[in-house]
Amino acid sequence: MEVRRGIAVAPGVAIGPALLLGSEDYRIPQRFVRADAIESEWARFQAALQAAVSEISGHEELAAARLGQQYGAIFAAHRQLVQDPKLIKEIEDLVRQKSHSAEFASSRVLRKHAKTLQDLGDRYFAERAHDLFDLEKRLLRHLLGERREELAQLTSPVVVLAHNLTPSETANLDKKFVLGFATEVGGKSSHTAILAGALELPAVVGVGSFLSEISGAETVIIDGDQGTVIVDPDEETLGSYRESEQKRKTASVRLNLLSPLPSETKDGVPIHIYGNIEFPHEVEHCVERGAEGIGLYRTEFLYLETDQEPTEEVQYEAYARVVKAFPHGPVVIRTLDLGAEKFPTSMQEIIDGTPNPTLGLRSLRLTLHNLPLFKTQLRAILRAATLGDVRIMFPLVSTLLELRQAKMILGDVIEDLDDQKVMFNPKIQVGMMVEVPSAAIMADEFAREVDFFSIGTNDLIQYTLAVDRANPAVANLYSSADPSILRMIENVVRAAEKHNRPVSVCGQMSSDPIYIPLLVGMGLRELSVTPQSILEVKQAVRNLTVVQAREILARARTLDVARDVENYLRGELKKLSPDLVE
């Protein structure tokens, strides 16, 4: 058993045989063959060996002719190595006596010898191990040539282990067979990581170099909660993971029963639950789990996916796909909210090489600096709005002037579309994220000028407490339960009520069941949550009365530090919905 630690990027646990995607893209699909397949397996090996030998001979001649005899001799040695009778005998024994697949046997034998050379302690010989790895790759390439499967053509469940997965590879993973993945490189905010979350695939990235010690097809556990990868787990570990997997399954079956039930409190007050999505396909999870619409459709991926700005048509198609899934529910599309740190190359010129800190040119500020880009997106949204209840939302609004400027641009786009006789929805609702403390404080004024608010708690907490939660040294200061945050949110809800504007919470806070009683108590009737937490949130709502929620809020208001609030809320949830608290 070997435990590796990486960065947890998508929750959940996956247990299954490893599918190894090395940097060379070879993998061992199968470790053992059936007894009646041994002869054909051995024949496969011999054919691959012949192919490898003639390939090496070709290199040998070429190198000798072009570079000189001594270079040709290196390949001659390789050719001898791969034909070494001892080596072949060892591989044959594994195939015939242990029913190993040709790939697995070759890989094991060559790696064993490579290790022997590495352990000799002599640098020269240790380096010869690379010759053996090279031969291994060559043999595997020939063996797999005939049945190299694209990731997209899997036929049995696997856990993908790769040096790296590109976002498009990740997006194309077949969820029917890929249980989860781990990569050697990558960070928490990489697109691959974001995609894993969206695909709901347990994933760990940034594990560091570990693939060379794996043959492929070993049993692997990906623990996307703890950020660990366990190769060849022992019985005890496997047992305990299987047990918690079973529990998780039971819980999810139980939660699934809630999908068709209305989201309302015990005393019959409807609490609308919407989904937060980034990719059009995520909309399916939301529909399945009974969400009533999309409360936050992030559009960044459209811009980060390629080096080119997405055309109006590409955007329209993506938006239309989501709207069609929710023809009656709201679909709130947030305009581009790029952080200052993740600029696609197509926009580098805007910042023109000057430092662009987190509180710099980002989000709405960025789009207001790049009107053609902003207008293209607004056009696509306005057109998609003919298909359903589409709403526009501006991110990171900090002043009224900024909001007015954005609305003015929207007005220009509407005029253009009108002039060009393009179909669009002129009565589209326009809202804003409340995520900058200035906007929360001024909510009363903002409420006059927008159709709705959506409280983005992630940034609101970050900016109110002045804490970057990516920094482990200060991350403990970051809390949804901080009394300052509760007051901020209440202030926004009061302002919205006063002006009769709908308000929702779309940050991480509303996806955590412990905060549901508190938010309902404050008067929130719309929650936009991650697709994974739709059912848990619904359960928390259904086990609650509005009276209880108000009492919980009243008590929470008397507590003055985040930790006490959090503990109190956890205790209350345990009383109301014991199975939602671990």
Next chain:
Amino acid sequence: MNSNPTCTREVIVKLENGLHIRPVSQIVKVAQKFSCELAIRKGDRTVDGKSILDLMSLAAEQGASLLLEGRGDDAAQAVEAIAALFERDFASDRPE
């Protein structure tokens, strides 16, 4: 015991880099032309002279003393041919 004729000879590795992959490759190439068994011993380790992997695992450095041990009908010729490689320091100017 084996009734086949045996033949032994001691050789010294003079190569600066020791018995690395190219000389090993030459030994194997020569050894495989003979039908006899050919063992090569360094200290208390004995390996198959027809296996490049085995020979590499000897890690015979410059100055190492090796014992060639042929067992079979053409053992004498085989040992002679391998010893010749060592004697001319594996110079590859002569085609094998």
